[in-house]
Amino acid sequence: MNHRIILAGFGGQGVMLIGTLLTYAGMREGKHVSWLPSYGPEMRGGTANCAVCISDRPIASPVVTEPTAVIAMNLPSYQKFSKILVTGGSLIINSNLVNSENIRGDIKAYPIPANDEAVSLGSERVANMVCLGGLLGVEDIVSIETAIQALPEVIQDRYHHLLDLNSKALRRGYEMVRQMT
Amino acid sequence: MSEPILMKGNEAIAEAAIRAGCKYFFGYPITPQNEIPEYMSRKLPEAGGVFIQAESEVSSINMVYGAAGAGARVMTSSSSPGISLMMEGISYIAGAELPCVIVNISRGGPGLGGIQPSQADYFQATKGGGHGDYKLIVYGPSSVQEACDLMIKAFHVADKYRNPVMILGDGMIGQMMEPVVFRDEPGDAAIPEKPWATTGNEGRQSNLITSIYLDPEVLDAHNWNLYRKYKAIEENEVMYESYHEDDSEWFLVAYGTVARICISVMEKMRKEGFKVGLIRPITLWPFPKVAFDEVAGRAKAFLCVEMSTGQMVEDVRLAVGGKAPVHFYGRTGGAVPLHSNIEKRMRDVIAGRTPVVTDYLDTTTKEVEGDETSVPAS
Amino acid sequence: MKPVYLRPKSLTDTVTHYCPGCTHGIAHRLVAEVIDELDIQGRTIGVASVGCSVFAYNYFDVDFQQAAHGRAPAVATGIKRVHPDKVVFTYQGDGDLASIGAAEIVHAAARRENITVIFLNNAIYGMTGGQMAPTTLPGQITTTSPFGREHKTQGYPLRMSELLSAIEGAYYIARCSLHNASHIARAKRAIKQAFRNQIEGKGFSMVELLSTCPTNWRLTPVKALEWVEKHMIPVYPLGEFRVGEGE
Numbered sequence A: 001m002n003h004r005i006i007l008a009g010f011g012g013q014g015v016m017l018i019g020t021l022l023t024y025a026g027m028r029e030g031k032h033v034s035w036l037p038s039y040g041p042e043m044r045g046g047t048a049n050c051a052v053c054i055s056d057r058p059i060a061s062p063v064v065t066e067p068t069a070v071i072a073m074n075l076p077s078y079q080k081f082s083k084i085l086v087t088g089g090s091l092i093i094n095s096n097l098v099n100s101e102n103i104r105g106d107i108k109a110y111p112i113p114a115n116d117e118a119v120s121l122g123s124e125r126v127a128n129m130v131c132l133g134g135l136l137g138v139e140d141i142v143s144i145e146t147a148i149q150a151l152p153e154v155i156q157d158r159y160h161h162l163l164d165l166n167s168k169a170l171r172r173g174y175e176m177v178r179q180m181t
Numbered sequence B: 001m002s003e004p005i006l007m008k009g010n011e012a013i014a015e016a017a018i019r020a021g022c023k024y025f026f027g028y029p030i031t032p033q034n035e036i037p038e039y040m041s042r043k044l045p046e047a048g049g050v051f052i053q054a055e056s057e058v059s060s061i062n063m064v065y066g067a068a069g070a071g072a073r074v075m076t077s078s079s080s081p082g083i084s085l086m087m088e089g090i091s092y093i094a095g096a097e098l099p100c101v102i103v104n105i106s107r108g109g110p111g112l113g114g115i116q117p118s119q120a121d122y123f124q125a126t127k128g129g130g131h132g133d134y135k136l137i138v139y140g141p142s143s144v145q146e147a148c149d150l151m152i153k154a155f156h157v158a159d160k161y162r163n164p165v166m167i168l169g170d171g172m173i174g175q176m177m178e179p180v181v182f183r184d185e186p187g188d189a190a191i192p193e194k195p196w197a198t199t200g201n202e203g204r205q206s207n208l209i210t211s212i213y214l215d216p217e218v219l220d221a222h223n224w225n226l227y228r229k230y231k232a233i234e235e236n237e238v239m240y241e242s243y244h245e246d247d248s249e250w251f252l253v254a255y256g257t258v259a260r261i262c263i264s265v266m267e268k269m270r271k272e273g274f275k276v277g278l279i280r281p282i283t284l285w286p287f288p289k290v291a292f293d294e295v296a297g298r299a300k301a302f303l304c305v306e307m308s309t310g311q312m313v314e315d316v317r318l319a320v321g322g323k324a325p326v327h328f329y330g331r332t333g334g335a336v337p338l339h340s341n342i343e344k345r346m347r348d349v350i351a352g353r354t355p356v357v358t359d360y361l362d363t364t365t366k367e368v369e370g371d372e373t374s375v376p377a378s
Numbered sequence C: 001m002k003p004v005y006l007r008p009k010s011l012t013d014t015v016t017h018y019c020p021g022c023t024h025g026i027a028h029r030l031v032a033e034v035i036d037e038l039d040i041q042g043r044t045i046g047v048a049s050v051g052c053s054v055f056a057y058n059y060f061d062v063d064f065q066q067a068a069h070g071r072a073p074a075v076a077t078g079i080k081r082v083h084p085d086k087v088v089f090t091y092q093g094d095g096d097l098a099s100i101g102a103a104e105i106v107h108a109a110a111r112r113e114n115i116t117v118i119f120l121n122n123a124i125y126g127m128t129g130g131q132m133a134p135t136t137l138p139g140q141i142t143t144t145s146p147f148g149r150e151h152k153t154q155g156y157p158l159r160m161s162e163l164l165s166a167i168e169g170a171y172y173i174a175r176c177s178l179h180n181a182s183h184i185a186r187a188k189r190a191i192k193q194a195f196r197n198q199i200e201g202k203g204f205s206m207v208e209l210l211s212t213c214p215t216n217w218r219l220t221p222v223k224a225l226e227w228v229e230k231h232m233i234p235v236y237p238l239g240e241f242r243v244g245e246g247e
Helices: A015-028 A075-081 A114-121 A124-138 A144-154 A157-180 B009-019 B035-043 B057-069 B080-095 B122-126 B144-161 B171-175 B216-236 B256-271 B289-294 B312-320 B339-350 B359-364 C024-037 C052-059 C072-082 C094-100 C102-110 C160-164 C181-199 C221-235
Strands: A002-010 A032-037 A047-055 A069-072 A090-094 A108-112 B005-008 B024-027 B050-053 B074-078 B100-106 B137-139 B164-170 B177-180 B240-243 B250-253 B276-281 B283-285 B301-306 B326-330 C044-048 C063-066 C087-093 C116-121 C170-177 C204-210 C239-243
Touching (some): A002 A075, A047 A075, A069 A075, A090 A124, A114 A157, A124 A144, A144 A157, B009 B035, B009 B144, B009 B164, B009 B171, B024 B035, B024 B057, B057 B080, B057 B100, B057 C063, B057 C072, B057 C102, B080 B122, B080 B164, B100 B171, B144 B164, B250 B312, B250 B339, B256 B276, B301 B339, B312 B326, C024 C087, C052 C087, C087 C181, C094 C160, C102 C160, C102 C204, C160 C239, C170 C181, C170 C221, C181 C204, C204 C221
Parallel strands (some): A069 A090, C087 C116, C116 C204
Antiparallel strands (some): A032 A047, B240 B276
16 A cells, blocks of 8 residues: 545645644554645645655655545645546545536545534534545545544644544544445 | 654654753744754753753854853754854854754755755755865755654764764755654763863863964864864765665665655666666765765766755766766755656656756756756766 | 962963053953952853954963854853853953844843853954944044044944843943053952852843053053043943842
């Protein structure tokens, strides 16, 4: 396995956090991992993204130019990264913010209303977890259980009362995508 | 030996320094290395050390001078424009033969430049930077783990030679998260006696830390003593990694994060049957000339890839000594060389063509191939 | 026979390179006497600056570090933070402290660095041959203000004691003069106070000493002393500008 994943959205949507969570989970499963953020002024309100590599072998380049999977939480991210996804790759789209018509035919695309689902669970802020859960539902990167177990490592102590909400959001995304496949 | 911890490069570098027994940090904020001073401001007091945010990089490096002269294990960190400001102090530190570690998480220049990863400070780091005949020992880590290991080594080497050591990373190394394993470090216990340090002259003759020698004969002798020290460093401290050096005919040459991209290219091309190898200098000074001697008889050409317009390539040419063509491909200002573009250049090299030095020139002026804007074969 | 004048223990037996009539020698002696009297020679570390006092370390028998131009307060900060129980002082001229090192001195004071600063103000660059300093008086002729310092294009003298006394981190700021015996005695008391403050952990102390430069002022030593009194003191009034309270 050699997963090369881009997670992208607006600054504040929590894409760095789900990237970190995925990386932690990969490390917990004994895989080689790397997490490389975009950084700079665009992190303040613009589009932010991070590249996560999870592999059985040591990771040569942490730079992802041909992702095997993409999470696009907003339209600019969808426009930018759906183009470079490899043929047969998986694309998780936040359909609340992305009009996902004319999707490439050679990829596996899963539009999910992540914001709506997050609101129904109690907070729009867990839309990121819904998306990550969705990705874990289609790509065998790490198990959803490992991801849930890794939550306390990436969520600050003062937000630990929200651990349950976050794990529910992961499961919701996971199940929605499983039903689509 | 501990369990792997997932850490950002900058934080891992800071943690490694503390584990190496570094007790003093003097610095000034600049992107993309701020996690280092931030981490130090949290953790150094716990470790019984001192963190000071100075009023400038100029002041920071002079605080490092004072603390190093007082016998402490001390460091600073900054990024390119800030390192330029430190050059005066670094020259004094080298001249006074004080041990310290300077981290440069470099960004694109010249001037204010940008804040994205760059390797354009290679000349500054390896060829002096400040005034006078001096050398920094320069390490170019390519992973977060290696950055930690080299950080710890840097303090030992600095003390061993009484010389400033630089860790030359780039924004990618600083911002990237990877698992890190910290080995048990002796910390302070490994710090050698420093009888030359200014600690008060109780019971001994007064000590002096200085770099001023107005008598030409004395300064001449001082410089040749430094030269002898640098020769010893060249003999003892060279580090590099070679890949497939035994059967390759075509070699990629790269350091730091770019080397990792080149490794991916090498692996892909080898699968397709091309005899491509790679040389990755770890010490940028002293430069690993020996790595090139080892492949001199067999190598048909080299392709040096950098996030600059071509700096380390000059050392590669000196090391190859005209025995084979040395080509160059680079991107600058935070643009990272893509796998596909490196591969394209490597295919050019193998086909006997001189590759265009960068995509910018490639896309705007197709006809430049082979003219003076591309790097000719040596 | 009782000796009435001995070399302080903290001075080496070295002939200084200072010009005849220069008051650096007096300042050195005062500092050395204070170090002796406070019995801190073995735990004192000096920082020499760039200027005429660049070789101060040849004359003081204590550990010394030579700093880059203007950076003595930063170097002293590094030393003091490593050895908080030692006594650290800088010895700086006006080009070093008031010009190129203006940032370093201001921020050392602002950080409440527990160090002692001896600041020699002679209104000119001595070592480089008599150029204009930030402390040069209005109308004063130097090699780079050959028509006299002209305020419209060359501004006004920088009064460092007044400036630093506005900083909360500064505990003790005083300006004294070395132009006659009674002022020299007063200067010594201020220097002793500045060292004592450090030993007691009170924070940043600076003593500014109005000094002569007969060579570059083109005056005889005696005339130079008169010049300090007549021309410098009106621009640089003497006294204690800040005497802190408590810690």
